[in-house]
């Protein structure tokens with residue numbers, strides 16, 4: 001009986017392993033040793049330890065639908081905590097000019113907020129170019145969601161709360177996983 005339970009637990013661990021990727025460094029190491037796995041070598045980011053869902057109840061209907069596509073497709077290799085807690089904020093040239101006047105702190109530390117023209121466009125394309133990526137024709141819809149959602153959660157009334165949240169993730173990650181922190185951000189940052 002004990003053996004049976006152990007086998008079931010092991011199988012559950014294998015099946016659910018990808019959901020825990022990043023949360024548990026031991027599991028993460030195991031995934032890295034299996035080069036055939038889609039989830040292998042996805043790294044380990046402070047983002048991975050933040051929430052893996054967004055409350056989209058206040059978003060327009062179109063964005064609520066896009067959230068579902070994003071949440072399904074972008075969870076194939078790492079959890080969606082990674083994009084959800086990312087520093088990326090895509091703005092247009094005019095939005096950047098305006099933000100520099102309205103909220104100069106937005107540009108103080110690009111580990112908290114990386115406000116850039118085309119940043120999500122670049123990263124969605126980067127993810128789509130990875131072998132086995134299931135995003136396909138949904139790339140544009142996901143990209144539009146990420147642009148909208150990042151502005152909603154990282155600027156304006158939520159700007160300060162976002163930076164505090166992200167600073168906490170960085171602080172905890174640096175303390176618990178100093179080597180991984182250096183891998184992501186470089187030494188001395």
Ligand code: HEC
Nearest residue numbers: 041042043074076077082083086127130131132133134135
């Ligand atoms: C085929 C596997 C795969 C899929 C699917 C995937 N990713 Fe990734 N993702 C990776 C890997 C591997 C990394 C590690 C860094 C790199 O290679 O860019 C990563 C890293 C990231 C990062 C962190 C980048 C950084 O430097 O801070 C973000 C954000 C991200 N992914 C967002 C997404 C989004 C959004 C989607 C859905 C459009 C997605 N990922 C789908 C494999 C994937």
